Amino acid sequence: MKKYLGLGLTLSLLVACGNTAQQAELNDVPSAVTGKQDLSVMGLSSVQSVFDKSSKLDSILKLLSERPLQAQALSSSLMSKIVPISRGYVTVDSVASGNPAALLSRLQALGLKNGSAYERMVSGRLPLSALSQAGQLSELSFMRISGATTNAAFPLTGATGVLSQGDFAQRSDVARATYGVDGRGVKIGVISDSFDAWDASAEGSPPLTTVAQDIRNGDLPANGVQVLEDQAQNDGGTDEGRGMAQIVHDVAPGSDIAFATGFSGGEAGFANNIRRLADVGSRVIVDDLSYFAEPAYSDGLITQAVDKVTSQGVAYFTSAGNAASNAYETRWKSGGPLIYRDASGKVLYQGEMLNFASSGVDTMRKMVVPPGGYTNTYVEWDQPFASATQNGRGSRSDLDVFVMDANGNLLPPDSNLLILTAGTSNNIGRDPLETVIVLNLGETPQVLNLVVTRSAGPTPTRVRIQDYGTATALEYNTGAPTAKGHANSRSGAGVGASRFGRTPVFGVNPALPESFTSLGGVPILFDLNGNSVSQRRDQPRFSAPDGANTSFFGQVSFSDGGLVDGDQYPNFFGTSAAAPHAAAAAALIRQARPDLGPAEVIAALSKTAADMNTFGYDFKTGTGLIQVDKAIQSVK
Ligand SMILES: [Ca+2]
Ligand SMILES: [Ca+2]
Ligand SMILES: [Ca+2]
Ligand SMILES: [Ca+2]
Known part of the structure; x- marks a missing residue:
């Protein structure tokens, strides 16, 4: 990670534990449990963006939309393995709020290439510079990145x-x-x-x-x-x-x-x-x-x-x-709350963490990213996909995913490098899916922790995590x-x-x-x-x-x-x-x-x-x- 932005905003991070009885068994719980964390490293706009649930764009498209010029400068050779960005365009899948043909036509007016509609989904290659406007369309229900291999x-x-x-x-x-x-x-x-x-x-x-x-x-x-x-x-x-x-x-x-x-x-x-x-x-x-x-x-x-x-x-x-x-699957078990507050104590974010451990509590799944490697991690849970149901029924719950350092500090997203450390899309009525991406541009392996939270809606039963990158999970490999x-x-x-x-x-x-x-x-x-x-x-x-x-x-x-x-x-x-x-x-x-x-x-x-x-x-x-x-x- 590099270039921490010191914008002078100080937030406190509080991570609470499930209950006192469990605390003795805690293993790898974010260190912030003991006190305040300075989240100013994330920068003001990133912080607001991470905790804002109002966008119709998923977290990665939102990150790209905030910095379209930087996103266009991304090196295509590495990025094309991770995200479908090429020469100023990104491949997207979107779901229409009404008539898909109307959404297709509006997106084409914004420069969509290779666009087509299939059932309620409209996909194609959208100019990075048009993401922000696309996210405002009334014809759009939601839009997510469309990565493939x-x-x-x-x-x-x-x-x-x-x-x-x-x-x-x-x-x-x-x-x-x-x-x-x-x-x-x-x-x-x-x-x-x-x-x-x-x-x-x-x-x-x-x-x-x-x-x-x-x-x-x-x-x-x-x-x-x-x-x-x-x-x-x-x-x-x-x-x-x-x-x-x-x-x-x-x-x-x-x-x-x-x-x-x-x-x-x-x-x-x-x-x-x-x-x-x-x-x-x-x-x-x-x-x-x-x-x-x-x-x-x-x-x-x-x-x-x-x-x-x-x-x-x-x-x-x-x-x-x-x-x-190489997938992980578990039944949802609560690992206690994750709470972010601003300096005045106002709650910016609250969710219930997934407990990865079969006994005791461990809310952080440790993984290592090799030098030059990357994570491209998808978290999915057992609810319907609005993009694929015939009646549009989607997820009832909103789960999020965060990438933290060894001490439980949230790593800063970086739109210059397309590092997405917080997948916090609003999933309610949409698809039950979150993504995080971390590049390791350093010379040594980078150890990270994945934290999954439920921020709204009922508890899912199954949660699965699949990484399409080169990271290796160091624990909880269930061989799913x-x-x-x-x-x-x-x-x-x-x-x-x-x-x-x-x-x-x-x-x-x-x-x-x-x-x-x-x-x-x-x-x-x-x-x-x-x-x-x-x-x-x-x-x-x-x-x-x-x-x-x-x-x-x-x-x-x-x-x-x-x-x-x-x-x-x-x-x-x-x-x-x-x-x-x-x-x-x-x-x-x-x-x-x-x-x-x-x-x-x-x-x-x-x-x-x-x-x-x-x-x-x-x-x-x-x-x-x-x-x-x-x-x-x-x-x-
Ligand atoms: Ca041969
Ligand atoms: Ca752990
Ligand atoms: Ca979410
Ligand atoms: Ca056999």
Whole structure:
């Protein structure tokens, strides 16, 4: 942290404990319990902003709106990993108070790019300079940041010395030869960041091959790829979608391929591009994206779009995610009040802290941010998402999250660096979600504490915390599932990853899972009207190979210098690479049996998969590694 602003405002921080009996057991309670803290370091405007609940913008957009010029100056290379800011624009998801078309039109008048509406949500890229005005629109109910990630992975170690591709590992080569299928007549839609919009302004060297070379070399279909919408050039795209298309073409060389970005237009843009790919005739669609704000305990709009196109006959596949079991979930337990007062004693903020400890009281979850690292922490609780319910029902409670130092002092937000240490959005009637972001620009690891509070509304039951950054929690790692959002849909197939060299075809039987595959098992607790339900989804559905060669995307060697597989072609790791293997396999099945519906196609892959991990279905690998020849045999 740097540049404390001494504006002369002195506030006192008081942190009270639950009750006297508990005090003896207190562990890591903010030191401010013993006296006053000088919060002048936060600066006057920041303090007012942190405790003001009147904004329609979430805390991070509010921070950006207060300093649009500084926000525009943010370094794009680091920031683009954390927040979707590029060249003066930020990607937002908003919910209309009335007619979404009216909100879309007002936001477009303020400069919204890539804007679209899906149900009540309006998303797109808004000029940072327009955030403040957007927050005043009567057509707006609320607006939040729309961050997302692809699910490519870059493993550090694990050389296998094996030469080949996932096509062999999942036996789709055998399927093609045995049943005479190549995907002909079955169009496959691909969604990722970009297809041919590599970011020349980013670090790293340009792609080793161009689209034209890929077509000449047979790495993409001879008739090219139908691109409905690509990311803008130099907007952070890595052309991962082209890497996915190469995998699809290896497995289903007869299939036509269409591409649409899921990154340019926020959640509504992603949902609309799912529909557009279906509209141009895709019978199979695959994406490799996770939006951070997709609900865990209910079906968000992207999931609803997956269900919609499935009902129209599309077999949908997505990456399970690469978050392993790096989430925390707990039942709400009170850890006592957190109170901030000004110098006159007036209460500026009051909330009830979450007690992280299973016994005793610990209201601070310790975490460490490595040098050059960052947190991108999402806190969610079990209430409906107004952005996704059909009747607009939203959260009944307002939870907040604060980042404190080792002594329990609230760290100052910094809009120059986009450090957001207080997620204090008003969630009532909106989405049950808060975010904090901390960068460690220093040379040494930074130890921080996360404090979650309930400032209004009833006590939630479940609270989950998932960090999309590089921080590590030093305590209370519950190993909770992370395969949420559309990776946990009712109708689509979330796909886990198994490195191709660790499969039976390559002498490893049973196949081994990639440790990073997101764990399934997040319960669905609300229906589309926000009513309580209790559903379990078997996601991920199954596993498919990753780590196979592409012409340009991925890594040639591990950090120990060893080649991944003995050749100079980059290897594409992650559930992002597994999902297109499975999707293209579905195209082979659909060619063999055009009459089968999406559920039957997915079931054919699922039922014939080779069990991995623990016996039977498990939330790490699903039903196991798909065996495409056996899947087709089962439906012939
Ligand atoms: Ca602690
Ligand atoms: Ca809140
Ligand atoms: Ca290689
Ligand atoms: Ca198993």
